[in-house]
Amino acid sequence: MANVRLGRTGSVVDVDLDVCVKTGVPTRGTVTLTGSTTPPWVGFLLLITVVGYLFASAMASKKFRVTLPFSHAAYDRWQQGRRLAWGAGLVGLVGIVLTVVVGDGLVGAWTAVPGAVVVAALVGGVLNGRLRGVGIVATRHDDLVVTHVHPTFAVAVRDAVREPLVR
Template identity: 35%
Template sequence: MAVVEIGEPGRVRRDLPPLCVKSGVPTEDSVRLAGSAAPGWTGAMILFGILPWLFASTMSGRRYEVELPWRRDLVLRYRGWRRAGWVLVAAGPVMALVGASAGVERAGFLVWLSVLGLATVVVTEWRHSVGVRLSPEGVLVVTRVHPDFARACRR
């Protein structure tokens, strides 16, 4: 997967090519992403704990709103897998509790559904979504995009 600079948080490029960011094929569909992007160095703060990481990410993050060309079927697949993962995360403890109250032996084993669900969410986020972060120069960078989309953006 490739990386593309799309402008500063307040002035994002509007002339993005009409190619899907994940598949590189022409598309008329688009998705609006909004959030906060932090520089890459804030990830290293996790070594010092959750609170230092949260503080660094929050204080150095900048709000963004960007519209990216993205095929609708890919977005729906991504959202479906993510939803299924979170359902498994929630279902694990609930099923273990219900099983334990019903007297089922080894009902605690059902908590592994949560682990499976969390793995599903992580893999889905990594494979089917894009990342947005700030470069050291303060430019918004979209990561995990298709190489054809990245080449078209550089032209």
């Protein structure tokens, strides 16, 4: 998978191509992703202090709005995997709470089963995001980068932004 620089953080980006960002096949469907991103140095603060991380994350985050060509079938698979991971995680957490509340003397042994469901949900959610989704990150130079894109999409973006030579 490739990474593509699309603009500056804090900007609205509309990619007007007909190549799916994830599969590389022609598509007319688009998906708008909104959110916020922080520079990479903010993550380092999590190793030192949680309060400092939360403060720096709140102060350094910049919002984005990116419209990408995304096959609706591929996008739906990504979203279905996200919903499944969240559902399994919630079922596991409810199982842990019920085991602690209802369990008599075997709380430790019975907590392992819902705990394993929570771990499986976390691993499944991360794998789903890596294999089926795209990520949007900020570089230290405030560039907006879309990660885990199909190489065909990356080539199409590079070809689209390349200006023709004038003689």
